[in-house]
Amino acid sequence: MPPRRKLNEFERGRAVAWFQDGVPKREVARRLHVSISVIVRLIQRFTATGRVQERRRPGRPKKTTPREDRLIERLALQTRTASSSIIRRQLRVATNTNINQQTIRNRLHGFNLRFRRPAVRQRLTPAHRAARRAFCRRHVRWTRQQWSQVLFSDESRFTLNHNDDRLRVWRHQGKRYIDATVQEKVAFGGGFVMVWGAFSLHHRTPLFHVQGNLTGLRYRDEMLRPLVVPTLQQMGPQAVYQDDNALPHRARVVNDFLQQSGVNRMEWPACSPDLNPIENLWDELDRKVRSNHPPSQGCPAPLPDATG
Template sequence: MKRLPENDRWRAIGMLQVKETYYNVARYLNVSQPVIKRLWNRYQETGKVTDLPRKGRPRSTTADQDRKLVNKVMEDRHLTSTQLRHSFLAATGVSVSKQTVRNRLHAVNLRARRPHIVRPLSAHHREARKTWSQQHAKWTAKQWDSVMFSDESIYTLNARDGRLRVWRRAGERHIPCTVIKEDLYARGRVQVWAGITTTGRTELHICHGSLTGLYYRDKMIREVVMPFAKRQGKDFIFQDDNAPAHRSRLVQDEWQGNNVRTLPWPAMSPDLSPIEPLWDMLRRQVRERRPPPENLQELADVLQEEWRRIPQEKIEGLIRSMRRRCLACLASDGASIHQ
């Protein structure tokens, strides 16, 4: 039904007051006669032309019950809407839908999100992280400029994170433009390695085979890291984590034989490394590629291409954040920190 603007409503009342018919007024304003009749009756009863207040559907919960629901979530953030619905029914005797539960939580800005994953840290791990952070919190930017941070990461083919959606109407489930092609038997993975500094980065190395100490020494250290170290000079410092290949005797002898300083690294501390956020960035860039890579070779090529596209300013900013990371670790008493 067409809603009349207020000025047209008063125009209709004026026409009716001078004895114009419902038919003529409705035709003049391009509305139905019942609209004009209801408008005239409302004016006769109230002296107004505005709509009367409409009663909506009554709320199924009270404000006190809403607070109890929110308090329940604050006690346990992992409860699902189904579990909350059942506990709410048991506590209040009021049956509500899962959508009502979500609506009440949305009203106080509580929304379901993927949880942040952290490493389980023992007391020994936390103490080691605090000690390391205390030792390096006062490092200058020049000292961090001398460090090459390195790491490996694994990327899988046809990996879905459960969040991919398509827009479609009812009955369009199987049309080609809404279908995702995924060969469940064509899964595979690509392991990559890279190093970063404030002034540059290595190429993204695609690891072929298992990452042993011998492979790490021959392919990463000798072919990639040592040329960087020679250009940097005596101030060069190399960082990697405590993976078995990194701490093998072959690798340690290589560092000692070339007089290369290494940066001791606390166990279970990927959140302290500035290279970790780059892996997430690279993963997002690959996931957004259209069309996506269909085999391992395409995945490797795309990874290397997207790695080169990461701005050096981003890398420099992450390395410059090392002091902040150290201070955050100390402030959290050695617990995991937000990157």
């Protein structure tokens, strides 16, 4: 929520004049770009006292001027990783104003600025960006019928003990380390299973348990030949196969096999965003598994085979 703008004395007088001329309070607030509550309080004060000046406010006066407040905001936006102590030193050099770090944070909070962890995204080269744009332009006008002919595929890793740092617990102050509010972790997730699958609007392959390292030969012989090609044949001659740019998927033996089998393969941009709808399916599957099988408290047992 942006900081509330204060009206100067001229604007307060104009607001009262408009109101006396019959302009509704909401319209007055719109013209002055303020909340209607500001206008309501102003009219109430004018009706009670006949004055538009603000009453004296109790408390300690601000040590910074509006100009210095804007400078603090500008310093934070110029170097967004600068801490409050760094901004404090820069302000002291620029204006000879000496205030503490909490005051710096208060001023920035007044501008709706918070010091938070940065969002993380993959670094993209100009070639990556161009490939993304080209992909979007090729498919932006695809119809539901065309997308229904795409067989989306991907692998996903499921761990027995999962922590996405989004878990929250209710606890009393000073009770952080009681058993009821502590989440135990197991090294490397306590074991995992890697699965592969593919699906379209009307078809899907069996869920395949990937054991060990996946190579191009295994991808061809264990997934493409027995699972993907028969499914594409069921979908019809317009079927398109989608997989990402993982090294086993782009091996020469895989490319040769798909070409010999007459498979239409979708060009997938490198370092692509998660446009594959199977990501949503993996998330739903993960939630279902965890709701039926809560994490164990002791040493985890081996996970069952997920094939089929």
